[in-house]
Amino acid sequence: MALALSLAAASVAFVLSVALAQNTAAAQQGHAAGHAITEPLAVPITAPVAALPLTSQNATIVAVPPSISETSVFMTLRNTGRTPIVLSGVTSAVAAHGMLMVTRRDAQGRTGMSETRALTVPAGRSLTLSETGDHLMLMGLKRPLKVGERLPLTLRTSDGRSLKVVALVRKP
Numbered sequence: 001m002a003l004a005l006s007l008a009a010a011s012v013a014f015v016l017s018v019a020l021a022q023n024t025a026a027a028q029q030g031h032a033a034g035h036a037i038t039e040p041l042a043v044p045i046t047a048p049v050a051a052l053p054l055t056s057q058n059a060t061i062v063a064v065p066p067s068i069s070e071t072s073v074f075m076t077l078r079n080t081g082r083t084p085i086v087l088s089g090v091t092s093a094v095a096a097h098g099m100l101m102v103t104r105r106d107a108q109g110r111t112g113m114s115e116t117r118a119l120t121v122p123a124g125r126s127l128t129l130s131e132t133g134d135h136l137m138l139m140g141l142k143r144p145l146k147v148g149e150r151l152p153l154t155l156r157t158s159d160g161r162s163l164k165v166v167a168l169v170r171k172p
């Protein structure tokens with residue numbers, strides 16, 4: 001009895017699944033036919049922007065006296081992707097603008113920093129932004145920064161992507 005019921009149930013289920021499959025097939029044909037002309041127009045013109053395979057660690061901003069309107073930003077950036085990531089800018093709500101900086105030693109052995117248009121994080125590698133090397137600067141600070149506060153920054157890349165970073169204001 002139990003077997004007969006379960007067989008009956010199984011055959012009902014089978015009939016239902018065949019009917020569903022036929023309906024689905026019909027629906028798919030209808031879908032395809034209905035979209036034959038309009039589908040090309042429905043394809044997005046721009047592909048969705050892939051997430052940037054970039055992480056930031058130990059982001060800090062150096063606190064400066066109220067009379068100083070610019071400061072430095074340091075962090076370690078890691079590119080977990082397979083292509084280089086080219087940074088093209090940094091912005092913060094507390095600064096008029098940001099700059100990418102390189103520190104270089106000149107022919108006389110003196111080190112100095114200058115602005116650069118790009119900083120590259122190599123594929124699968126890290127770039128350390130530090131006092132003695134490449135770094136970021138915030139120019140035209142709109143208010144004094146307090147030691148211990150955390151401030152959001154936005155790093156931008158040359159291909160139009162961005163990374164939000166929260167940086168800790170620390171003592172000089």
Ligand SMILES: [Cu+2]
Pocket residue numbers: 072101113135136137
């Ligand atoms: Cu600097």
